[in-house]
Amino acid sequence: MDKLTEIRWHGRGGQGAVTSAELTALAAIKEGKFAQAFPSFGPERRGAPVLAFNRISESEHIRVRSAVTQPDIVVVLDPGLLYIVDVTSGLKDGGALIINSSKKLVDIKLEFGGPWQLAVVDATAIALELLKVPIVNTTMLGALLRVSDAIKLDSLLEPIEERFGKLAQRNIEACKRAYKETSVAKLSPTSKKVERVYAKESWPSWQELTPGFVVTEPGNARSYRTGDWRAQRPIFNHDRCIKCGICSLFCPEDCISQNGDGYFEADLYYCKGCGICARECWTQAITMVEEVKE
Amino acid sequence: METLGIYVPRLVTRRQSFAPGHRACSGCGEALAVMLVMKALGRNVIVVMSTGCMEIISSQLPYTSWEVPWIHTLFENSAIVASGIEAGMKALRRKGTSLPKTKVVAMGGDGATFDIGFGAISGAFERGHDFIYVCFDNEAYMNTGIQRSSATPFGASTTTQPAGKVSMGQSTWKKNMPAIAVAHDIPYVATASPSYPFDLMNKIKKAVAIEGPTYVHILSVCPTGWRIPTDMTIRLGRLAVETGVFPLYEVEDGKYTLNYDPPRLRPVEDYLKPQGRFRHLTPKMVKKIQQRVSAEYASLKEKAQ
Numbered sequence: 001m002d003k004l005t006e007i008r009w010h011g012r013g014g015q016g017a018v019t020s021a022e023l024t025a026l027a028a029i030k031e032g033k034f035a036q037a038f039p040s041f042g043p044e045r046r047g048a049p050v051l052a053f054n055r056i057s058e059s060e061h062i063r064v065r066s067a068v069t070q071p072d073i074v075v076v077l078d079p080g081l082l083y084i085v086d087v088t089s090g091l092k093d094g095g096a097l098i099i100n101s102s103k104k105l106v107d108i109k110l111e112f113g114g115p116w117q118l119a120v121v122d123a124t125a126i127a128l129e130l131l132k133v134p135i136v137n138t139t140m141l142g143a144l145l146r147v148s149d150a151i152k153l154d155s156l157l158e159p160i161e162e163r164f165g166k167l168a169q170r171n172i173e174a175c176k177r178a179y180k181e182t183s184v185a186k187l188s189p190t191s192k193k194v195e196r197v198y199a200k201e202s203w204p205s206w207q208e209l210t211p212g213f214v215v216t217e218p219g220n221a222r223s224y225r226t227g228d229w230r231a232q233r234p235i236f237n238h239d240r241c242i243k244c245g246i247c248s249l250f251c252p253e254d255c256i257s258q259n260g261d262g263y264f265e266a267d268l269y270y271c272k273g274c275g276i277c278a279r280e281c282w283t284q285a286i287t288m289v290e291e292v293k294e
Numbered sequence: 295m296e297t298l299g300i301y302v303p304r305l306v307t308r309r310q311s312f313a314p315g316h317r318a319c320s321g322c323g324e325a326l327a328v329m330l331v332m333k334a335l336g337r338n339v340i341v342v343m344s345t346g347c348m349e350i351i352s353s354q355l356p357y358t359s360w361e362v363p364w365i366h367t368l369f370e371n372s373a374i375v376a377s378g379i380e381a382g383m384k385a386l387r388r389k390g391t392s393l394p395k396t397k398v399v400a401m402g403g404d405g406a407t408f409d410i411g412f413g414a415i416s417g418a419f420e421r422g423h424d425f426i427y428v429c430f431d432n433e434a435y436m437n438t439g440i441q442r443s444s445a446t447p448f449g450a451s452t453t454t455q456p457a458g459k460v461s462m463g464q465s466t467w468k469k470n471m472p473a474i475a476v477a478h479d480i481p482y483v484a485t486a487s488p489s490y491p492f493d494l495m496n497k498i499k500k501a502v503a504i505e506g507p508t509y510v511h512i513l514s515v516c517p518t519g520w521r522i523p524t525d526m527t528i529r530l531g532r533l534a535v536e537t538g539v540f541p542l543y544e545v546e547d548g549k550y551t552l553n554y555d556p557p558r559l560r561p562v563e564d565y566l567k568p569q570g571r572f573r574h575l576t577p578k579m580v581k582k583i584q585q586r587v588s589a590e591y592a593s594l595k596e597k598a599q
Contacts, residue, residue: 013319014518045351046319046518204356219361221315221352229320249306249491250528252326253314270314274321274517275525288525 005150006068007054010087011077012229014046016137019163020075021052023141026159027151028056040067047229047272049085056150073148076100077123077136080291082112084228086198091116094189096147098182100124100136105183113185114193119147121182124290130174131167134231138164138171142178153179226253230273232288234266240285247277247286305492307333311361317351321524323515323531324348324430327488328401331428331512334498337362339397340379344372344411346403347437348430370411373418376400376425397502398425404445405435408469419478419507426501426508429471432516440519444469447539448586449579450571452519457574467586475509476545482508484544489515489531493542493553500544513540521570530568537565538591543598550598562587 007024011017018039025037034057041050053068070090076082079101088097093115099108100123108120123139131139138160145153156175161168210216234247247264248256255270256277266277278286310333318325328348340363343349349366352359367375380398387393400418402411407429415427434452435441442452446464451457455464475483482504486494494512501508513534515527522530534540538559543552562584566572575583 045317045322046524048317209355213355215353215356215358217358219311219313219359221357221359222313224315224317224357226315226317245306248308250326250488252318252320252322252329252527253316254310254312254329255314257308267314272320274527275523276321276527279525280528 003058004060004062005054005056005073005148006071007056007073007075007144007150008068008071009052009054009075009077010081010085011050011052011137012046012081012231013041013048013050014135015077016135017050017052017077020077020137020141021054023138023156023159023163024054024144024151025056027155028054030155030158031152033058034060034062036062036065047231049081049228071095073098073144073150075140075144077140078231079103079124080228080231083196084198086196088112088114088116088193094187098140098143098147100140100143105185109185111194111196113191115189115191117147117187118185119143119182121178123178126174126177126181130170130177139174139178142175142180143182145175146179146182147184225269226272227269230268230271230291232273232275233268233271233291234273234275234277234286235289236264236266237285237287238263240283242283242285244282246280246282250276250280252276306495309333311335311337312352313359313361315357316359317354318347319516319518319524321517321527322347322351323488323517323527324403324432325351326527327430327494327512327514328352330488330491330494331399331401331498331510332362334495335397335399335502338394339363339399341365342367342372342376342379342398342400344400344402344406345369345437346406346430347432348401348403350437369406370414372400372402372406373411373415373425373427376427377418377421377423380423380425398423400425400427402427402429403435403437404429404431404433404471405437405443407431408444408471416474416478419475419480419509422480422506424505424507426498426510427475428498429509429511430514431471431511432514432519433468434516434519436516436519445471448583449566449575451574452571462579463571463574472509472511472543472545475511476548478507479548480507480509481505482544482546483511484509485511485513485540485542487513487531487535487540487542489528490535490542490554497544519571521573522568526568530565533560533565533568536560537562538587539565541591541594543594550594552595552598555595555598559588559591 009017021037025035028035036055039052073096075098096117098119102122105120121143123136127136127139243262253270255267275288278288312332342365376398441454447468451463457463484497515530517524542554
């Protein structure tokens, strides 16, 4: 068996993790290698955490079809995910962890350091500047190129052009920019993984299920937190608010309600950060700001 | 027509039976539509829902967003199951069981309504069961990944009819489902949009009060499938109405009423331009769409007079 590189992408639905994986595989195939790309997600939608996987083999067929559990490289497209999902789970010693974050490398290292190579790039800023949207798939490819030699930039160009058409040039630019701006820490094989505790969802076993899968507690989805999906949060400016409540009427999560003073507030436990309230507010009392976790 | 004004909290109840914590995409127009429908329906209902986005996102085991009796059926069955429940309640009442006044509501997406459950709905309308059928139309099979349905408008790019060098996206026109419902001679047919929430809730309340089959068609903007930013959901719904692409009207016993009739329609371009699924349209195709929309709107207006 020759060298097999396994990559795991952590992103959110709609952010382009799946596209990143596909482009990586296409580039590798173009180089005459064997490659796979496939996503993994639940029934959740845009904004929910998703995974995408790559396997790249130099010269042998890849027979494995299962999800990647022990990756060589982990790429994190959304900095918020770092605190919800254990992104380094199964990451091999001597592997690489590539993170999209506006934080400095030294700060990230304190939180997510370990026996792997750490790379940080502010991909969201680059994407917003060059592409005008916070979709960081091609930008993170640049960071991947910097850290790994699994694929080359030249072989990426054609798949990007095919996928993005008119927008290809700007995507390539973003990719090159990220390649330059990625800061990479030296590999220190002796450093230990910083332990963190992650909330785990518990599922009932099949013995506990009711016949016909009847759910006996009405509306128990209220206990399910969808606020983690949020990339932006609404900020309510009480000086401009006229207490009309149009925000509460148009909220698809029904999470905006009136507080004691008559002003409106979003319940961030559910808010997915769609921005409808900010868009529809008559007096523009609501603004959306980037979500910063921790 | 919209008495939107201000002070929503005094006009609309906060009580509704579709709990947050559902897993719809951020900015989902359909989840909002369901919520508004539930606000108007109140608690005394039995909801039957076809397979589709709303079923998937609201009922992932072991959770449910529903606080009323809710039954998930297969794609084609919601009208059939609703008929059965209604007939069952009738039979129980005949045998002397006292039941509270309960409305049966069948809900389905455009796939379930336009394509897969089409025959069953027609049958239920024809038999005259006392139920409401609510169609949440997001103009494609969004749940499985934006495949075309017969509700997909002309020119829209979907994953099964993608726009490219050969294809120009959807090559056929959208099926006129409200007109088909009207053709069944049922007492009430209406179109609504969550961008006009009071209009939507009034129509649902009207449908509840009417005995016999009623049909409410709701255009639910889908940011994922229409390829628009998530905060544009409400605006796009409004543009659809203002351009005449999706006119708001109701038909009571064959009598048409236009609920929103602007003095001048906006050009369809305003509606098509923000959407990624129409990005490839040439001016010639836009003109073709404009002609069709204008003609359909004119004929609707004639009926409403």
